[in-house]
Amino acid sequence: MRSMREYAIETEGLTKTYDDVKAVDGLKLQVPAGSIFGLLGPNGAGKTTTIKMLLGLVAPTSGSARVLGFDVRTQSEEIRRRVGYLSETSSMYGYMSVGEILSFTKRLYPRWDKSVEDKYVDMFRLPRTRRVSALSRGMKTQLGLILALAPCPDLIVLDEPTNGLDPVGIRDFLQAILQEVSGTGQTVLMSSHMLYQVERVADWVGLIVRGRLLLSRPMDQLKLGQKKIQAAFQVNPPERIFQMPGIERVNRDGRRYVIHVSDNVDEILMNLREIPHFAVDVVDLNLEDIFMEYAGNGGTPS
Amino acid sequence: MWIHVDPSSGVPIYLQIVEQMRQAAATGLLASGEQLPSVRELALSLTVNPNTVARAYQELERDGVIAVVRGVGTFVSDSPPKLSEKERYDRIFKGAKQLAAQAYSLRFSAGEFTKTVRDAAREVYQSELQENSGEIDA
Numbered sequence: 001m002r003s004m005r006e007y008a009i010e011t012e013g014l015t016k017t018y019d020d021v022k023a024v025d026g027l028k029l030q031v032p033a034g035s036i037f038g039l040l041g042p043n044g045a046g047k048t049t050t051i052k053m054l055l056g057l058v059a060p061t062s063g064s065a066r067v068l069g070f071d072v073r074t075q076s077e078e079i080r081r082r083v084g085y086l087s088e089t090s091s092m093y094g095y096m097s098v099g100e101i102l103s104f105t106k107r108l109y110p111r112w113d114k115s116v117e118d119k120y121v122d123m124f125r126l127p128r129t130r131r132v133s134a135l136s137r138g139m140k141t142q143l144g145l146i147l148a149l150a151p152c153p154d155l156i157v158l159d160e161p162t163n164g165l166d167p168v169g170i171r172d173f174l175q176a177i178l179q180e181v182s183g184t185g186q187t188v189l190m191s192s193h194m195l196y197q198v199e200r201v202a203d204w205v206g207l208i209v210r211g212r213l214l215l216s217r218p219m220d221q222l223k224l225g226q227k228k229i230q231a232a233f234q235v236n237p238p239e240r241i242f243q244m245p246g247i248e249r250v251n252r253d254g255r256r257y258v259i260h261v262s263d264n265v266d267e268i269l270m271n272l273r274e275i276p277h278f279a280v281d282v283v284d285l286n287l288e289d290i291f292m293e294y295a296g297n298g299g300t301p302s
Numbered sequence: 303m304w305i306h307v308d309p310s311s312g313v314p315i316y317l318q319i320v321e322q323m324r325q326a327a328a329t330g331l332l333a334s335g336e337q338l339p340s341v342r343e344l345a346l347s348l349t350v351n352p353n354t355v356a357r358a359y360q361e362l363e364r365d366g367v368i369a370v371v372r373g374v375g376t377f378v379s380d381s382p383p384k385l386s387e388k389e390r391y392d393r394i395f396k397g398a399k400q401l402a403a404q405a406y407s408l409r410f411s412a413g414e415f416t417k418t419v420r421d422a423a424r425e426v427y428q429s430e431l432q433e434n435s436g437e438i439d440a
Contacts, residue, residue, distance in 0.1 A: 199315075200350050203353045219351075227312075281404075284311065286311060
């Protein structure tokens with residue numbers, strides 16, 4: 001029986017400083033239970049450091065974090081027993097064979113599901129007798145996924161999970177996650193800089209840049225809200241129109257305007273179109289565009 | 303599956319599914335009474351989050367495009383949308399107004415614009431028009 005907690009992960013002011021550099025800076029992250037949460041950000045943004053703090057593998061400099069209700073500072077054993085983790089750099093025992101590492105890991109988890117193990121060993125065509133050190137990078141990733149899914153954990157953490165996979169491999173990987181997780185109430189936290197993969201499967205998105213969480217929203221809401229309006233007016237628009245709620249930023253070039261909107265787009269459009277204009281057009285933004293909006297200008301949203 | 307989602311589009315995936323299903327039901331590609339895949343089946347075949355498909359189905363059910371029979375399945379429906387008169391009107395008026403604004407900015411005259419709308423309506427309402435051998439009122 002899985003508990004009815006609102007958030008699988010909840011951090012407050014979570015900070016990690018290496019020497020004088022803040023790798024993670026006052027992070028307030030809330031991952032809703034049962035979601036597939038895509039943690040996005042450029043390389044070096046602090047995604048891996050965050051994940052390691054959540055699993056109790058790195059001690060926070062300050063702030064707090066609870067994972068599945070457990071404190072990362074004092075209850076990391078409890079957390080690791082309930083979390084399936086696929087790390088960015090595979091740290092499996094290379095001298096073991098595929099079969100050995102599976103049965104070794106199985107003994108650590110009471111809820112291990114042998115049918116999940118068998119299904120994906122077959123599907124990924126992993127040779128059970130081959131040493132882990134002799135597997136290709138993609139096969140190591142696939143084995144890592146099985147090790148993260150088969151324990152039926154309450155939380156699955158995947159750090160840059162699709163490293164080393166080709167497009168077909170990526171599709172199979174995402175399918176496996178959806179297949180095993182959907183309807184079970186399990187939560188998935190998936191970090192990536194590969195946006196289109198996340199765009200498919202994630203229902204929540206968090207964007208982390210320079211150790212700070214710049215936004216965290218349901219995927220659909222993010223795409224519905226974030227728009228760019230390109231407009232050219234025949235008269236000077238009243239300045240107050242750009243004070244409407246939802247308008248983040250306005251760039252003007254002569255009579256041409258680019259209006260960056262994070263919410264309330266329909267009402268803003270209606271109002272803009274009442275001004276005599278040559279054009280008022282909406283541009284839909286995909287995750288990459290939104291990402292560039294925030295990450296591209298040094299991490300300040302406006 | 304004949305539904306195609308483009309995750310890199312700025313249009314949310316649930317809306318892409320809604321639009322394609324609405325279109326398919328309107329053109330007869332989906333016949334009324336036909337059974338649709340379950341949320342889970344469709345999510346897996348498209349490799350998208352099941353919540354996304356569930357949201358699309360909710361929207362389609364509210365609009366009367368599909369009907370969910372609990373414990374049996376999801377079917378294409380020809381029942382009227384579960385919307386109030388005002389919601390129904392507002393939805394179409396909003397789209398029409400945006401379209402009109404676009405036509406205006408492309409220098410369509412009011413006459414050209416309404417003619418274009420009539421042309422489009424003639425294509426979509428084709429089968430109904432043949433039955434009644436009628437014309438669309440201006």
